[in-house]
Amino acid sequence: MELQTAGIVCSFFHPAASDQLQGPTMILLTRRAEFSAAHYYWNESLSPEENRRIFGRCANKNGHGHNYTLEVTVAGEVDPVTGFVVDLKWLKGVIEERVTSVYDHRHLNHEVPEFKTAIPTTENIAVAIWHRLAPALAGKAQLQAIRVYETPDIFAEYRGES
Numbered sequence: 001m002e003l004q005t006a007g008i009v010c011s012f013f014h015p016a017a018s019d020q021l022q023g024p025t026m027i028l029l030t031r032r033a034e035f036s037a038a039h040y041y042w043n044e045s046l047s048p049e050e051n052r053r054i055f056g057r058c059a060n061k062n063g064h065g066h067n068y069t070l071e072v073t074v075a076g077e078v079d080p081v082t083g084f085v086v087d088l089k090w091l092k093g094v095i096e097e098r099v100t101s102v103y104d105h106r107h108l109n110h111e112v113p114e115f116k117t118a119i120p121t122t123e124n125i126a127v128a129i130w131h132r133l134a135p136a137l138a139g140k141a142q143l144q145a146i147r148v149y150e151t152p153d154i155f156a157e158y159r160g161e162s
Helices: 050-058 088-103 122-137
Strands: 001-006 008-011 025-038 066-076 142-151 154-158
Touching: 001 066, 025 088, 050 142, 088 154, 122 142, 122 154
Parallel strands: none
Antiparallel strands: 001 008, 025 066, 066 142, 142 154
8 A cells, every 4th residue: 555645655554455464463562772871889778898799890989881772662553554553753752852861971870860869770770761761652552671781691671560
């Protein structure tokens, strides 16, 4: 099927026109973003010695940095007109506004409000991002998972409250 508007022809797939796709189709869609940030691990209720024992080099209050990769997974039915679960340009804008513009090139412990009291571990970063994105996605798509890679070998995934 084609849609022509202002001299631009857009082809799109209409599920109703296919024998292979019948009825609503639930899809998981993931958008990836990146940000660079510094952090350190420190629990104020512990002694400096305990912090160093538990967190090792990550307890250095000067911090250290990572190039994080964020994956935001949403679920929804494929729109029969657009073929989209959600407009990816819109989703990119929400991620930029609510996460990357706040976290990128920041010292998480000192500059991001949720980490004034919470240790910015990969796990806590994933939960914090969920809470930043969920309100903006409500009514547009169902937030399914937040995955944050601290390194290529270490990531945390949060899927909301059980």
